[in-house]
Amino acid sequence: xxxxxxxxxxxxxxxxxxxxxxxxxxxxxxxxxxxxxxxxxxxxxxxxxxxxxxxxxxxxxxxxxxxxxxxxxxxxxxxxxxxxxxxxxxxxxxxxxxxxxxxxxxxxxxxxxxxxxxxxxxxxxxxxxxxxxxxxxxxxxxxxxxxxxxxxxxxxxxxxxxxxxxxxxxxxxxxxxxxxxxxxxxxxxxxxxxxxxxxxxxxxxxxxxxxxxxxxxxxxxxxxxxxxxxxxxxxxxxxxxxxxxxxxxxxxxxxxxxxxxxxxxxxxxxxxxxxxxxxxxxxxxxxxxxxxxxxxxxxxxxxxxxxxxxxxxxxxxxxxxxxxx
Amino acid sequence: xxxxxxxxxxxxxxxxxxxxxxxxxxxxxxxxxxxxxxxxxxxxxxxxxxxxxxxxxxxxxxxxxxxxxxxxxxxxxxxxxxxxxxxxxxxxxxxxxxxxxxxxxxxxxxxxxxxxxxxxxxxxxxxxxxxxxxxxxxxxxxxxxxxxxxxxxxxxxxxxxxxxxxxxxxxxxxxxxxxxxxxxxxxxxxxxxxxxxxxxxxxxxxxxxxxxxxxxxxxxxxxxxxxxxxxxxxxxxxxxxxxxxxxxxxxxxx
Numbered sequence: 332x333x334x335x336x337x338x339x340x341x342x343x344x345x346x347x348x349x350x351x352x353x354x355x356x357x358x359x360x361x362x363x364x365x366x367x368x369x370x371x372x373x374x375x376x377x378x379x380x381x382x383x384x385x386x387x388x389x390x391x392x393x394x395x396x397x398x399x400x401x402x403x404x405x406x407x408x409x410x411x412x413x414x415x416x417x418x419x420x421x422x423x424x425x426x427x428x429x430x431x432x433x434x435x436x437x438x439x440x441x442x443x444x445x446x447x448x449x450x451x452x453x454x455x456x457x458x459x460x461x462x463x464x465x466x467x468x469x470x471x472x473x474x475x476x477x478x479x480x481x482x483x484x485x486x487x488x489x490x491x492x493x494x495x496x497x498x499x500x501x502x503x504x505x506x507x508x509x510x511x512x513x514x515x516x517x518x519x520x521x522x523x524x525x526x527x528x529x530x531x532x533x534x535x536x537x538x539x540x541x542x543x544x545x546x547x548x549x550x551x552x553x554x555x556x557x558x559x560x561x562x563x564x565x566x567x568x569x570x571x572x573x574x575x576x577x578x579x580x581x582x583x584x585x586x587x588x589x590x591x592x593x594x595x596x597x598x599x600x601x602x603x604x605x606x607x608x609x610x611x612x613x614x615x616x617x618x619x620x621x622x623x624x625x626x627x628x629x630x631x632x633x634x635x636x637x638x639x640x641x642x643x644x645x646x647x648x649x650x651x652x653x654x655x656x
Numbered sequence: 657x658x659x660x661x662x663x664x665x666x667x668x669x670x671x672x673x674x675x676x677x678x679x680x681x682x683x684x685x686x687x688x689x690x691x692x693x694x695x696x697x698x699x700x701x702x703x704x705x706x707x708x709x710x711x712x713x714x715x716x717x718x719x720x721x722x723x724x725x726x727x728x729x730x731x732x733x734x735x736x737x738x739x740x741x742x743x744x745x746x747x748x749x750x751x752x753x754x755x756x757x758x759x760x761x762x763x764x765x766x767x768x769x770x771x772x773x774x775x776x777x778x779x780x781x782x783x784x785x786x787x788x789x790x791x792x793x794x795x796x797x798x799x800x801x802x803x804x805x806x807x808x809x810x811x812x813x814x815x816x817x818x819x820x821x822x823x824x825x826x827x828x829x830x831x832x833x834x835x836x837x838x839x840x841x842x843x844x845x846x847x848x849x850x851x852x853x854x855x856x857x858x859x860x861x862x863x864x865x866x867x868x869x870x871x872x873x874x875x876x877x878x879x880x881x882x883x884x885x886x887x888x889x890x891x892x893x894x895x896x897x898x899x900x901x902x903x904x905x906x907x908x909x910x
Contacts, residue, residue: 383754406756417751421679433671434755436664478751 334359334485334518335380340389342375349375351542352389357486362512362519364533366526366621368631372542373522374414377488380520381409394485407435410479410517414490416471418463424450424474425459428481435482449477452511469500473507480515487512489521493528501525505532526621530554538625545628550621557619557627558582560597564590567610574607668757672765673772680773690777694728695784711847712879718790719879722872723844725781725803726865729774730842733807734835736770737814737902741821744909759907763815766906767899770811771804778803785876795875802875802891806868809895812902819902819909842869848881864894 335357342350350372357363365373378384380393382402390397396404419427428446437445450456453473463471472492479487492508493501505528512519523529529536530550538546538553546553558581569590575583579600582593594600597616605611626632680687702717702724709716743749752762778800785791817830842865846852852860860866871887874880880887 381754403756406754411751411754413747413750415747415750417747419675419748419751420746421682422675426675426678430671430675431751431755433667433674434752434757436667436756 332359333357335391335393335520337380337391338389340376340379340391341387342372342379342384343387348542350379350386353539353542353544355537355544355547357518357520358535359485359518360516361534362509362521362532364529364536365520365522365539366524366529366536366625367522367539368524371539373539374490375542376539377411377490377520377522380405380486381411381488382406407482408485410482410484410487412472412475412479412487412489412492414494416468416475418466418471418474418478420464421462423460423462424455424466427463427474428478431478431481437482445481449481452514453477453507467500468496469504472496472500472504476504476507476511480511480517483515484517486518486520489519491523492521493523493525501528508532526625530621536621538621538628540625540629546624553621553624554619557623558593559595559619560593561617561619561623562592562594562597562601562604563615563617564592564605564608565612565614566590566608567612569608574604577604577607580604664756665758665761668755668761669765669768671757672752672762673768676766676769677772680769680776687777690728690732691780693731694724694781697724697727698784698788714790714877714879718788718877719847719873720845721785721788721791722799722876723842723869725778725799726806726842726869726872727839727844728777728781729803729807729868730810730835730839730865732774732777733770733810734814734817734830736773737766737811737816738818738821738827738830740766740815740818741824741826745824760903763903763906766815767808767811767902770814771807774807774811775800775804791876792878795878798875799872802868802871802887805891805895806865809864809891809898812895812898816898816902816905819905838863838865842866843881844869864890867891867894 333356335355337353337355340350340353341348353372353376365376367373375384379386380391380398382398382405386399390399392398393405394408396408398405419430422430425446428449429442432442432446447456450459453476455470455474455477458466458470463474466474476489476492479489489508493504496504508519508521509532511517521529521533533550535547535549536553537544548556565588569585571583571585571590574580574590574592577594577600579596580592580594584591592604594604601614601616605614622632698717698721702720706716706718711719740749753759782796782800785793785796817826817834821830841856841859841863843860848857848860848866848870850857867882867887867890870880870882871884871891874884874887
């Protein structure tokens, strides 16, 4: 059953087309990731589904309610964690949840029980009477997750839930998201540009670029569509034809003196591959990532705008390959 | 609107009022300064000028007591309203604005919260009224009513301006071009009579706050320039207009 049905959704801001004709169904209970670079239209799409932004044309239904015709009903069905922190930092953790419960009309009888439940779920019970100004970035995010789920929404939207957190906290935040989605049986729709993180959490992802959905599938299927693993070898005189003739090799490319070999199950075939190439200088193997899928689909790197993530060799290979084109 | 819907909106209004009340209680230094500042006006400025000046046979310090009460309402209310610029900057409002509660309810919650803050400050200032021999304590309830209506008007005005301001730099501008003219032209510090130069007299009479000061002065000191019904009518009309203006601008706020 689809909890969200999007039909030809379009949003333009002046001359800029932020979202161009998106069709998408999101199933009940799944964790769905909307992946794309900054400015791809992720936040705008989520904004329309939460009834914060009015679509230029097209329609969408959330839990059976039309986002344009019945925004009030839609709002009751969604929980939102924004990209930037929106906690009331003058209030304590408990008070933040209490305020939210009242705004969402959680009946007084259930309120306290529900708040305690959520605080326990995000391990903030012990700090719940401290002013949230004193919380760390990770704790604030967790409290926001608790707040987003407090009124038992049908869909929880998370806009870049791990942005601005250090890598360790990011991993923990994802653990919480998975745990909570499972426990509360909530559909989660998230946006992120951290591809590696998305592929660990999401049941399905939609890759979005320049306001359009470029691909839509389970992360593993998308990676499989890349055709296999990649082995990059530097050698003096690589026997290209011989490599090409191996049964498991799909593609061989020469790129700036390095041989790029796309093949199945690199970990099994690497010894044989190396045995037929004389004078190997260095070898790198890598499994395809969603970032590779993204580059293949769009022709550019998802992180070209975020230098904060540079550094790993995977990224540098990606960038290096991109330049080669 | 069904009962259930109405109930949810009322709960939303209450939620925002509750939030403002907690914030008010927590910021003790703000409460102290909002009490000390008017007391300084009364005892440092008022006693100084009062040493040589009486107005309508009332000592100057006592004479400005109603005006300084109104000033407290003016500063407290407008700046409370303007504070949403800061809330927006910190995205505190964002989570509130996406809740299934109408903008009008959020606005009303804010107005109620601001009026509560200001009223509590005023009640504390009323405790000191025994230090002003000319003040009639039986006039306090009526004075409070005037100040409450004034507060509704001015919190709404603050929220209206705050909804339009993009940045905190606007604070100073509003302070200079809205708050201080409203204060100096309200007759808080001098009587509104024919001794005033004509240009000043006209400006003072155009200022709605003049009628608040006059009403409070009438209630507490039994001295007033305008009849009661004019004071009450003008200030109530001002409050209604400001409330409507504020709710419209607040609803349009991005």
